[in-house]
Every structure is written in C-alpha cells, then in structure tokens.
C-alpha cells in the first residue's frame with residue numbers, strides 16, 4: 001500500500017519574456033472616432049456637366065467602386081494602417097507608402113522604385129489620386145489588374161516590391177495586436193483574410209480624391225471650364241485654354257485624353273501618346289494580347305497634383321513638366337498604335353508648334369492642379385509617425401499573491417486624460433478592465449500601477465490605451481503574463497521509507513526544472529549521500545540516519561512546498 005501526501009494546489013507564476021511575442025514596433029495612432037472617408041462632399045462642378053461642353057466634365061458614372069465594397073470610415077481606416085505598415089513586407093522595410101508618398105501625389109520621386117531587397121520596379125510608380133474615377137476600373141500602366149481589389153494584393157506578392165505570399169501576409173497582420181480591433185470595426189469580427197485586406201486597402205485608395213486646388217477655386221466661380229478663371233493669372237488662363245482647345249483651334253487637345261474634372265483618362269482606356277517610334281515596352285499590349293491596337297499603349301492616371309509626381313510617363317523618362325510639354329509640342333513619334341488624337345490629317349504625328357510663352361503657360365496651368373490637401377489631410381497621412389503624446393518608459397507585469405501587478409512609468413505627458421488597462425487572452429480581442437486618470441501635462445517621471453486581481457488561468461495579455469483630452473487614442477506595446485494554477489499534485493511513497501523514496505509527479509522533473517532538497521529536522525541540508533535520480537524520480541535515502549526529515553520542492557529556484565517524511 002502506498003501512503004501518499006497530495007500537495008495542495010499552488011500557484012506558479014512565470015513572467016514570459018518578450019520574445020514570445022512578435023517584436024512590437026510602433027503602433028498606429030488613430031482618432032477615437034474615425035475620419036470621414038465615406039462622404040465625399042464633392043463641389044458642384046464635379047457632379048454637374050458644364051453647359052455646352054463638347055465632352056462630359058462631371059465624374060458622374062465614372063466611379064469604379066464595386067457594390068460589395070463601398071467605402072466605410074472604419075474600412076478605410078484599416079486600409080490606411082495597412083497602407084503605411086512596413087511590417088507587411090518580407091523584412092519589415094517597405095510599405096505601400098514607400099513607393100506612393102502623399103507628398104509626391106502618392107507617387108514616387110524615384111524613376112523606378114526600390115523594393116524590400118533593393119531591387120527596382122519595372123516601371124515608374126503611379127499616382128493613386130482619383131483612382132476611383134478611372135471608369136474602366138483596371139489598374140497598372142498596362143491595365144493588367146482587372147479591379148482595384150485585385151491590384152492592391154499584387155504589390156505584397158511582387159518578388160521585388162514586398163516579397164510575401166498571401167498566407168504570410170495574413171499571418172503578419174494576424175500577429176500585429178493593433179489589427180484585431182480594426183478588423184472588428186471594419187468587418188464585424190477579427191478574422192484576417194486577404195480578401196478583407198484587399199477591400200480595406202481599396203477603400204483607402206478610393207478615398208484619395210482631389211478637389212481643393214487653385215483650379216477648383218476658379219472652376220467653382222464659373223459655369224464652364226473654358227471661361228477665364230478670376231483667380232488665375234493671364235498665363236494660367238492661357239495655359240488652360242491651350243489644354244482644353246482642339247488642335248485645329250490652336251490648342252493641344254489635352255482634355256481629350258486627360259478628361260473630366262478628375263483629369264483622368266476616359267474610355268476606351270490605354271493610349272499611345274507618341275513616346276517611341278518602335279515599341280520599347282508593349283504596355284497594355286501584354287494584357288490584351290489578341291488586340292494589336294494596344295501594343296505600346298498605356299493607362300493615363302490623373303493629372304491632378306502632376307507638379308508633385310515627377311518624373312513622368314510609365315518609365316519616368318521626363319524629369320520636368322517642361323520636358324513633357326516639349327514632347328507633345330515637337331517630339332511625338334509615329335507608331336502603328338499612335339492615338340489618332342495626336343495625328344494630323346495625313347496620319348502623321350502632330351506638331352503643335354507652341355511658342356515658348358504657350359509652353360510656359362501650359363506648365364503654369366498644370367501647376368494649378370496642385371492640391372496641398374492631399375499631403376496635409378491627416379486621414380491620408382502615416383498613422384505610424386504620429387508623435388505620441390505620452391512617452392512610456394516602462395510597462396511591466398509582476399506576480400503578487402493576489403494577482404498580477406501592472407506598473408508603468410511615463411517620462412512626459414501632454415494632454416493625457418487617462419489610461420485604460422486592456423486585457424486579452426489571445427492578444428486580439430481586448431477588454432477594458434480599468435481606467436486610471438492621467439497626469440494631464442507633466443514632464444517628470446510619473447509612476448502608475450494596477451493590480452489585476454482576477455487573472456485567468458494561463459496566458460494573458462495587457463496593453464494600455466492612452467486617451468488624450470481631444471479623444472485621440474494610442475496604444476502601448478503588449479505585455480504578457482502567465483498565471484497557472486499548477487496541479488502538479490505529487491506524492492511520495494513509501495512513508496515511512498528505508499531505502500528509496502519515490503516521488504510521483506505528473507511530469508518528469510527535468511521538464512519542470514523542479515529541484516529537491518532534504519533537510520534534517522534542525523533545518524540543515526543533507527546533500528552528500530543522497531542520490532536523486534531524475535529518470536526514475538527516486539531519491540536514495542539509504543545512507544541517511546533514521547529520523548524525521550523535510551523534503552523541499554523548488555521550482556526555478558523558488559521554494560514551493562515542503563513535506564515531512566520518516567526514515568526508518
């Protein structure tokens with residue numbers, strides 16, 4: 001018969017090292033109420049056609065938003081974070097914004113963009129402004145993506161650009177703690193799928209529209225874009241006239257291809273504006289292979305913010321707008337697919353023969369399309385680079401008898417209304433468990449603590465959300481702690497024993513880093529003659545003198561229990 005002593009339950013606490021979690025970079029700083037992406041509030045000239053205009057001027061009917069992915073404020077907010085998140089590339093170095101920079105009209109000042117591993121893209125980056133008003137709804141210079149939702153997943157998988165598989169992308173997004181709330185708000189639950197990533201990114205991209213330029217200011221004051229704008233200089237009005245007029249009327253017919261108030265190309269899509277006499281890049285010819293008219297033709301994206309998106313054309317061959325205008329003026333090349341709008345009555349390339357003043361005027365007009373709100377609107381800006389109003393120098397957890405103690409220290413606080421302690425058992429869905437008032441504005445170290453006296457069995461995660469007086473929220477890194485109600489019930493037998501003391505535990509000692517010590521009744525350690533066999537979990541007590549002894553159990557050097565036994 002074995003007599004056994006079952007050791008009562010005890011609590012075992014391990015503070016897990018940060019290595020268990022993905023390294024937490026910056027977290028995005030977002031407003032507590034999302035920015036407005038969904039209501040467009042377009043000026044009237046966007047929604048009503050100008051009277052007597054030979055071509056439509058409004059954007060009516062151009063929107064390529066699919067019925068199953070309308071813009072929502074939460075969806076576009078998620079899209080914004082995805083767009084600026086460098087974690088979403090093989091080595092954490094590149095985000096969409098690396099090649100589509102708001103300050104450059106969401107294009108890239110580099111002729112060819114640099115991908116995650118230093119490789120270069122095949123073509124010049126494109127502006128993302130007014131993507132939603134490209135009626136054909138196809139994307140890339142060669143229109144190879146049939147929808148924006150399809151397009152936005154392609155850079156992730158491009159071996160030069162971001163270098164991921166969709167499975168890796170989903171994984172990385174799932175592992176960033178800040179995404180779960182964003183997915184819940186946008187889609188109702190925290191499930192991360194590439195389809196949802198695509199939808200959110202497409203919503204964000206479609207939200208980027210421009211109608212706050214000098215051009216718009218003038219346009220809103222006249223009935224027709226052909227009229228002189230009161231806010232324009234004489235030069236700008238001349239440039240506008242050349243832009244809108246047909247070639248026989250002394251203009252450049254630019255509006256024929258860069259059309260509507262969105263200044264984006266209309267159906268039937270890709271054109272050849274005479275860059276090369278022989279095809280150097282087949283462009284849309286590769287996408288529409290059975291139609292030779294597309295050979296050497298390219299998509300035209302919007303001319304809005306064109307001043308900021310240099311260099312120009314699909315290969316970035318022109319460094320300045322002056323070079324672009326000179327191209328249209330004197331450089332158009334004959335090519336089998338040259339767009340008829342740029343040929344004369346004999347089918348030869350047109351020569352516009354502009355004077356220097358006219359060329360300068362066209363450039364001046366193009367610059368009136370610059371819209372500073374594109375780079376200045378917070379809703380389109382990088383949420384990762386927001387300066388945190390509170391500098392958190394430390395955020396740690398530790399074990400107390402009655403729960404898990406969280407402590408944090410701030411070095412500077414600006415406008416800090418409060419901290420909310422948030423807890424999660426999966427680091428995805430978070431629950432608020434406490435509100436701690438902030439110090440407001442303070443520039444010395446301030447300590448805070450909170451005891452979670454209701455820890456859950458196993459691992460739990462904590463983060464702080466810090467709320468400003470103006471409602472902005474930012475999140476701390478996530479820390480974790482394990483609270484384990486360990487039922488290593490173990491027993492020793494026989495007791496009393498004469499030679500071998502067998503210790504029964506659920507798990508081998510070696511896995512648990514359990515250690516034993518035997519003390520005599522005076523509390524002195526008996527070491528010399530005892531053989532503790534890790535494999536058989538036996539303690540050889542043959543050589544110790546009869547009497548009462550104390551067996552101590554240590555876990556990771558911490559004494560966790562003491563049992564008495566009787567040596568015969």
Ligand code: HEC
Nearest residue numbers: 096099113114115121123124125126139140141152155161
């Ligand atoms: C390494 C640079 C790079 C990165 C990163 C990158 N892009 Fe691009 N993007 C480009 C280039 C270059 C093109 C044009 C390529 C072509 O047409 O062949 C382009 C084209 C596009 C277009 C087509 C625009 C149009 O009007 O047809 C969209 C939309 C776009 N990118 C969105 C994104 C999004 C969203 C991301 C992030 C998921 C992203 N890009 C990441 C370089 C990049």
Ligand code: HEC
Nearest residue numbers: 252253254257271272273298300312313314324328339341
């Ligand atoms: C037949 C249609 C057509 C006409 C007419 C036309 N363009 Fe273009 N434009 C294009 C196409 C197509 C592209 C892109 C070509 C490429 O990159 O291969 C383009 C590109 C541009 C670009 C550079 C865009 C960028 O993002 O790099 C500017 C600027 C421009 N055009 C201005 C003008 C002006 C000014 C006129 C009138 C003098 C004009 N265009 C007339 C079709 C046209």
